[in-house]
Amino acid sequence: MNQFIFILGKNPILSLAELIAYLEVRCEFRIVENMNEFCIIETHQLPVNILMKNLGGMLKIGCVLASEDLEKYVQENCMELFKNVPDKSFFSISCFSNDADFITDELKRQGIESRCKLNMTHTDIVKNRILENSIELLLCKAGDRIYLGKTLYVHNPFEFKKRDIGRPEQRSMYSIPPRLCRIMINLSGIKNGILLDPFCGTGSILQEAAMMGFDVRGLDTDRKCIEACIKNLKWIKKEYRIKIDSVGDKIKHGDARKISTFFNEQAGLIVTEPDLGPALKRNPKFREAERILKNLSSLYETSLKEMTNVLKPDGKIVMVTPCFETESGQIGIDMKILAEKTGLHIIDPLEKYKIAHNFPFLDYEERHRTIRQINVMELRRK
Numbered sequence: 001m002n003q004f005i006f007i008l009g010k011n012p013i014l015s016l017a018e019l020i021a022y023l024e025v026r027c028e029f030r031i032v033e034n035m036n037e038f039c040i041i042e043t044h045q046l047p048v049n050i051l052m053k054n055l056g057g058m059l060k061i062g063c064v065l066a067s068e069d070l071e072k073y074v075q076e077n078c079m080e081l082f083k084n085v086p087d088k089s090f091f092s093i094s095c096f097s098n099d100a101d102f103i104t105d106e107l108k109r110q111g112i113e114s115r116c117k118l119n120m121t122h123t124d125i126v127k128n129r130i131l132e133n134s135i136e137l138l139l140c141k142a143g144d145r146i147y148l149g150k151t152l153y154v155h156n157p158f159e160f161k162k163r164d165i166g167r168p169e170q171r172s173m174y175s176i177p178p179r180l181c182r183i184m185i186n187l188s189g190i191k192n193g194i195l196l197d198p199f200c201g202t203g204s205i206l207q208e209a210a211m212m213g214f215d216v217r218g219l220d221t222d223r224k225c226i227e228a229c230i231k232n233l234k235w236i237k238k239e240y241r242i243k244i245d246s247v248g249d250k251i252k253h254g255d256a257r258k259i260s261t262f263f264n265e266q267a268g269l270i271v272t273e274p275d276l277g278p279a280l281k282r283n284p285k286f287r288e289a290e291r292i293l294k295n296l297s298s299l300y301e302t303s304l305k306e307m308t309n310v311l312k313p314d315g316k317i318v319m320v321t322p323c324f325e326t327e328s329g330q331i332g333i334d335m336k337i338l339a340e341k342t343g344l345h346i347i348d349p350l351e352k353y354k355i356a357h358n359f360p361f362l363d364y365e366e367r368h369r370t371i372r373q374i375n376v377m378e379l380r381r382k
């Protein structure tokens, strides 16, 4: 068994839920530690590079080198750690609540004149090519135990940015970030097959899904969005050399409340962000938020009902609904009631792990007043 350190992204609990849902359908594992910024997982060898590529919410993945008597470990192994490092003049240590002096002191004692930069972000690690030219060590304190690890892979924000703002067609105010698209796909625990987005917009979710090997389908009532989505998918196909057949036939102009009239196939996975109401410049008053949600609820109910008509019996739906911060607290759609009405059941991927967390999952974006609530659903067993 090996232990791996996962440095969680800006929404740690959502990143942890994503990781667990992803691993659950791929390998046996045990959560060894679960702290706010990181978790440690024990499993057999993981294809860490694929994991890093596929996850949306992970910043760094490392392997645990030692978790007992770290000073002795560093004394005995620092030459080995630096042996094949091309540029020994500079390395990085990221510390999660403890002191790295014992490592730098030991290096000096052993004659390794290396400048240490503390707590480099994943962006700086990529920019400075730290993993290609040098190393990053991780020090992670969990209760009485400190884990020493070595970073294996980091999230590449430039690749995600390219697919977000470097694609041919954009609608930045309405688009869902690639990071969140991946998180939503992975929360389902579905690995492949047909993925449908019935409110596809410019195709952000479909782009990420196609890159992960799903056979994508989309629907939108806005013809301009359909054209944009097709253009974006063709760009992804060329840019990343992935296989997407007959893009034009798979993305259709139509209403999500009548999905089954446009698609006669069954989807294993539906991942979608419907209309979330008007773009707000400030937090709404409670009454205003209530009105927005009321106006949207019939669209959600009818389209969810339709989604169940094209969903495989063991399929999943991952859908964003809006939530607002008001003077009287947060208000959102009661998804338990909506799921009940539409023959669905809400899933919490963390439920069986007894991890304290707020549920449903919320995701905040600074530039938006609308908070995204992420709902994972399956058909209710009869």
Ligand SMILES: C[S@@+](CC[C@H](N)C(=O)[O-])C[C@H]1O[C@@H](n2cnc3c(N)ncnc32)[C@H](O)[C@@H]1O
Residues within 6 Å of the ligand: 171, 174, 175, 176, 198, 199, 200, 201, 202, 203, 204, 205, 219, 220, 221, 222, 225, 254, 255, 256, 257, 272, 273, 274, 275, 276, 299
């Ligand atoms: C929040 S946007 C989706 C954005 C998309 N995830 C993206 O990243 O581009 C919602 C989309 O739903 C579409 N829409 C609204 N009502 C619809 C309906 N009844 N059926 C299908 N699409 C609809 C809108 O045209 C809009 O493109």
